[in-house]
Every structure is written in C-alpha cells, then in structure tokens.
Amino acid sequence: MSEQKKDRLFAEQEQAISDFDFGENTAEVFDDMLDRSIPQYRELQRMMGELAGEMATPGSRVYDLGCSTGITLRSVDQTVDPEATLVGLDYSRAMLDKAQENLADQHASGRVELDEADLNEGVELHNASVVILNLTLQFVRPMNREALLESIVEGLNPGGVLILVEKVLGNDAFLNRLWIKLYYDMKRRNGYTDTEIAQKREALENVLIPYRPDENIKILRRAGFDEVDMFFKWYNFAGFLALKA
Numbered sequence: 333m334s335e336q337k338k339d340r341l342f343a344e345q346e347q348a349i350s351d352f353d354f355g356e357n358t359a360e361v362f363d364d365m366l367d368r369s370i371p372q373y374r375e376l377q378r379m380m381g382e383l384a385g386e387m388a389t390p391g392s393r394v395y396d397l398g399c400s401t402g403i404t405l406r407s408v409d410q411t412v413d414p415e416a417t418l419v420g421l422d423y424s425r426a427m428l429d430k431a432q433e434n435l436a437d438q439h440a441s442g443r444v445e446l447d448e449a450d451l452n453e454g455v456e457l458h459n460a461s462v463v464i465l466n467l468t469l470q471f472v473r474p475m476n477r478e479a480l481l482e483s484i485v486e487g488l489n490p491g492g493v494l495i496l497v498e499k500v501l502g503n504d505a506f507l508n509r510l511w512i513k514l515y516y517d518m519k520r521r522n523g524y525t526d527t528e529i530a531q532k533r534e535a536l537e538n539v540l541i542p543y544r545p546d547e548n549i550k551i552l553r554r555a556g557f558d559e560v561d562m563f564f565k566w567y568n569f570a571g572f573l574a575l576k577a
C-alpha cells in the first residue's frame with residue numbers, strides 16, 4: 333500500500349474556491365479523506381466485500397466503477413471467488429496510478445484489470461456478476477445517470493447485482509438540514525475544522541449532486557433492475573442492492 337498522507341486540501345482559507353476534482357492533489361490524500369469523511373467507511377468496505385463474495389460467480393467479472401485508489405477492489409479481492417476477474421474503471425489517471433501501486437501483485441497476476449473510462453458515456457461490461465458504484469454515481473451528471481444504469485443492466489449476467497452507495501438528501505427540508513448538521517459534527521469529531529468543512533462544501537456544490545433514497549430507487553427500477561433494497565443507511569448516506577432477475 334502507498335503511504336497514507338493527511339488530507340489538508342481545504343485547510344487554508346482561500347479567496348475563491350474552485351470546483352472539487354480528482355486530480356493528483358486529491359489522489360495523494362484520498363484514503364485519509366475517505367476514512368475521515370465517510371461515515372462507517374471501513375464497515376461499508378466490509379459489507380461490500382461480503383455482498384460481492386455472496387453474489388460473484390466463478391469465471392465472471394466484478395466491476396468497480398469509480399475505483400479511485402483501489403480500496404474497494406482490495407476488499408473484494410479478499411472475498412470473491414479466485415476464478416473471478418476484478419475490473420476497476422475511473423476517469424482520473426492519478427487515481428488509477430495509485431490503484432496500480434496498491435494492487436501491484438493482483439495486477440501482475442491478472443486478477444485485477446484497471447482502465448480509464450468516463451462513466452458519463454455509459455459503460456460496456458462483459459460477463460459481469462457484480463458491479464459496484466461506491467460514492468461515484470453522485471458525480472455522474474444527472475442527465476447521464478439513467479443511461480449509465482441502463483448500460484449496467486445490459487452488461488450484467490442474469491442474477492447479477494449492482495451495489496450502489498451514495499450520499500443522499502433527507503426526505504424533507506428539516507430532516508435534510510438535521511442529517512447535514514450531524515454529518516458535519518462527525519467530520520469535526522474526525523479532526524476537520526469549520527474552514528475545511530465550509531470550503532469543501534463549496535467546492536462540491538456543483539460537482540456532487542445527491543438524490544433522495546426514493547429517487548435513487550426510482551431510477552434503478554426505471555433503468556431495468558427487477559429488485560431493489562437498501563442495505564445501509566447513516567443519516568445522509570445510503571447503500572442499495574439492485575438485482576437483475
């Protein structure tokens with residue numbers, strides 16, 4: 333594993349905040365950012381590994397779309413049938429370079445493949461039993477989300493599943509504000525200052541666009557999934573399992 337550097341990307345007060353991106357500076361500190369910004373991140377990793385282990389079939393392919401530095405691929409590597417191939421796709425070269433470092437052995441043995449792809453253009457899957465979108469669909473432009481999900485349904489084998497984890501909105505304005513307040517309390521407990529929280533919020537404003545849980549379930553069904561259930565919920569974060577019959 334590459335060395336984990338502390339996330340201080342938004343620590344200095346800036347005059348103007350640029351949109352958040354997944355370039356080199358973010359990739360350098362990303363694992364620490366995930367651990368301190370995503371509630372129950374390690375438990376989510378364990379659950380995704382467990383779910384993928386249950387659902388992946390021998391000889392099939394398990395895809396991680398928006399694989400970043402490869403943390404989820406490492407979880408899945410522990411649990412999924414050794415005869416399955418793991419495929420990580422991301423549009424950030426800097427993230428894929430980190431993933432390559434973190435999964436050097438699995439890459440060398442052919443267990444893991446890594447490739448550049450922009451999910452705004454849909455995705456072409458082959459022989460897929462499990463697809464993971466962990467905190468990534470929220471960054472795909474809303475107008476492209478349903479088409480991406482349709483291309484996932486098309487590429488999944490019968491009985492295949494999508495594991496989707498997203499930041500979500502509350503069902504009404506009051507609950508939404510409460511979830512966000514409690515989320516920022518968690519970030520403070522994890523060492524982020526008010527400046528860091530405020531500046532990151534501004535940077536993400538036009539980039540990360542969350543839906544309510546019912547909106548996510550609706551587009552999953554509209555895209556063609558036959559069964560959808562929620563396997564995880566923490567205030568403004570939710571995990572869904574969507575099944576192709």
Ligand SMILES: C[S@@+](CC[C@H](N)C(=O)[O-])C[C@H]1O[C@@H](n2cnc3c(N)ncnc32)[C@H](O)[C@@H]1O
Binds near residue numbers: 366404450451467
């Ligand atoms: C929040 S991170 C995902 C975290 C990661 N899946 C995990 O399990 O920890 C979002 C990732 O999606 C990638 N991404 C965002 N938009 C994308 C797009 N349109 N196409 C491909 N990758 C994208 C980013 O480069 C980034 O690595």
